[in-house]
Structures are given as structure tokens and as C-alpha cells.
Amino acid sequence: MLEKLRLNFSSLFGxxxxxxxxxxxxxxxxxxxxxxxxxxxxxxxxxRLSLSIWLSGLGYLVMIWYDILGFKYIGRSLAFNKxxxxxxxSSVLGNTIGFALLTGSxxxxxxxxxWGVPALAIAQxxxxxxxxxxxxxxxxxxxxxxxxxLQIPTQTHLPFTSTRSIGVIFLLVVVSYLLGSIFIKQPLVxxxxxxxxxxxxxxFAQVVVSSLDWMIAAAVLYFLLPANPSVSFLxxxxxxxxxxxxxxxxxxxxxxxxxxxxxxxxxxxxxxxVAILGATLAYRAIYDLLALLVAASLLxxxxxxxxxxxxxxx
Numbered sequence: 001m002l003e004k005l006r007l008n009f010s011s012l013f014g015x016x017x018x019x020x021x022x023x024x025x026x027x028x029x030x031x032x033x034x035x036x037x038x039x040x041x042x043x044x045x046x047x048r049l050s051l052s053i054w055l056s057g058l059g060y061l062v063m064i065w066y067d068i069l070g071f072k073y074i075g076r077s078l079a080f081n082k083x084x085x086x087x088x089x090s091s092v093l094g095n096t097i098g099f100a101l102l103t104g105s106x107x108x109x110x111x112x113x114x115w116g117v118p119a120l121a122i123a124q125x126x127x128x129x130x131x132x133x134x135x136x137x138x139x140x141x142x143x144x145x146x147x148x149x150l151q152i153p154t155q156t157h158l159p160f161t162s163t164r165s166i167g168v169i170f171l172l173v174v175v176s177y178l179l180g181s182i183f184i185k186q187p188l189v190x191x192x193x194x195x196x197x198x199x200x201x202x203x204f205a206q207v208v209v210s211s212l213d214w215m216i217a218a219a220v221l222y223f224l225l226p227a228n229p230s231v232s233f234l235x236x237x238x239x240x241x242x243x244x245x246x247x248x249x250x251x252x253x254x255x256x257x258x259x260x261x262x263x264x265x266x267x268x269x270x271x272x273x274v275a276i277l278g279a280t281l282a283y284r285a286i287y288d289l290l291a292l293l294v295a296a297s298l299l300x301x302x303x304x305x306x307x308x309x310x311x312x313x314x
Contacts, residue, residue, distance in 0.1 A: 055223070
């Protein structure tokens with residue numbers, strides 16, 4: 001009953017944030033109409049659009065290493081194509097549908113169990129992959145927030161006024177994890193669950209892979225924005241980090257609206273609101289929708305082929 005109430009409250013809070021974000025975006029764009037946004041989309045150079053598509057593909061290829069490292073952590077092996085397929089589909093669905101812990105977990109359990117991976121091992125891979133994602137958030141955002149902090153807009157309703165304190169906390173988590181992988185050799189028991197640190201080689205690879213994933217995603221947005229010498233990639237990276245963090249903790253699917261309002265808030269002095277919204281729409285189309293189309297196609301192809309094979313075997 002308590003868990004159900006928590007889930008309902010979480011969903012209601014996410015919906016509230018979505019409504020507030022949409023209102024804030026509408027307020028920023030009240031002097032414009034959708035034709036201006038469409039014109040802004042049309043002005044994005046094809047070369048930058050193409051580069052963003054390739055970067056998006058590279059980003060999702062990097063994400064499959066979450067599962068590859070997970071299998072190394074638990075000491076099991078599975079064919080690369082199976083791990084790549086499952087890692088890609090679960091990452092895409094988790095990013096676009098939202099509630100990644102649920103959607104990505106369901107995909108991983110569906111396929112890994114069908115290939116003979118025990119339930120306990122799957123649970124370990126799921127936990128490992130999700131923690132790897134957060135290591136990237138903590139590592140990249142921690143450095144950016146600490147040394148080049150931002151003032152957090154009140155519209156996000158986060159319990160901080162500056163990102164510097166967030167940066168300190170994030171980096172402490174990453175450093176503690178790396179030190180634990182070096183010095184703590186015995187398993188830890190947390191709430192009755194046993195946790196074993198991976199080797200330093202694996203934990204360091206987690207930080208590198210997830211940080212690379214985070215920076216590639218930010219680069220997709222960077223190349224969709226109009227060229228501006230006063231706006232560097234690092235500027236966009238720190239804004240992207242805060243926007244994505246706000247979107248993830250908001251519980252809004254894919255951070256829709258929350259992500260856009262944070263980007264709009266910090267970049268509106270450098271670009272017109274219409275250009276920013278056009279860039280974020282293009283980002284959604286490339287990084288989310290295009291990837292979702294590819295993942296859904298792969299999923300459908302596999303299920304049709306697998307189902308047909310089962311019918312033939314019967």
C-alpha cells in the first residue's frame with residue numbers, strides 16, 4: 001500500500017512538473033508561433049544534422065558497454081550480438097519512455113532469461129548498468145558543476161540554488177566508489193543484500209564509458225544549436241548536465257518539458273528562444289525518436305523471427 005502511494009505521488013509530482021514546464025516554455029515563446037519554430041528547424045545546416053545523427057548512433061553504441069561490463073563484473077559470458085541487442089533496446093526504451101529502471105529492466109529480463117542467464121545474474125547486471133549510468137552523471141556533472149557552477153532556476157524546484165554543492169557531492173560519490181574498488185575486497189552487506197565492488201579496472205571503465213556517453217549526448221545538442229563563438233561545448237555540456245539531471249529526477253518521461261525549460265533558461269541570452277526550442281526538438285527527434293524507431297524495428301524483427309522459429313519447432 002505504501003509503495004503504491006509513493007508511486008502515485010511520484011507520478012503526480014512528475015505530471016505537475018511537466019505542466020509547469022510547458023507553461024514556462026509557453027511564456028518564453030508567447031511572442032512567437034509554431035511557424036517560427038519550423039523555420040528555425042529548417043535553418044539547421046544539413047552537415048550539423050548529419051553529424052548529430054552519427055553522434056547519436058555512436059552514443060547508443062557506447063551504451064551497450066554498460067551490459068558488456070556488467071557481464072564481466074558477474075564473471076559470465078554471452079554472445080556479443082545478444083548483449084549488444086539487449087543493451088541497445090533497453091537503453092533506447094529507458095531513455096524515451098522514461099522510468100528506465102522499470103522499462104530497461106523488463107527488456108533485459110525478457111531476453112537474458114530466454115538465453116539462459118539466471119534471474120540473480122540478470123538482477124546484478126541491471127543494478128550494475130543503472131549504477132554505471134549514474135557514475136557518468138556524477139563524474140561529468142561533478143567536474144562541470146564544481147569548477148564552473150550554474151545558478152539553478154526556481155522553475156525546476158530543486159533543493160539547491162547553485163550547482164557547486166551538487167558537484168562536490170557527485171565527485172565524492174565517484175572517488176569513494178573508485179577507492180572502494182581498490183581497498184575493499186570483502187563484500188558489503190546493505191539491508192541484507194550483498195554488494196561486491198568490481199575490480200578497479202572495471203570500475204574505472206564504468207566511469208569512462210558512462211562519461212563518454214554523457215558527453216556524446218551533449219554534443220548532439222551542441223551541434224543542433226546555431227553556431228555562436230561565445231558558446232563553447234563545455235558551456236552546453238554543463239547546461240545539458242543540469243537539464244538532464246533535472247529531467248531524470250522529475251520522473252517526467254524522458255524529462256519532457258523539464259529538460260527544455262532548463263536549456264531555454266540558460267541559453268536565451270545567447271540564442272533566440274525559437275532557435276533553442278528548434279534545437280531541442282531536433283535533439284528529441286534524433287536522439288530519442290529516431291533511436292526509438294530503430295530499436296522498435298529491431299525488436300519487431302527479432303520477435304517475428306523468434307516466434308516463427310518456435311512455431312516451426314512445434
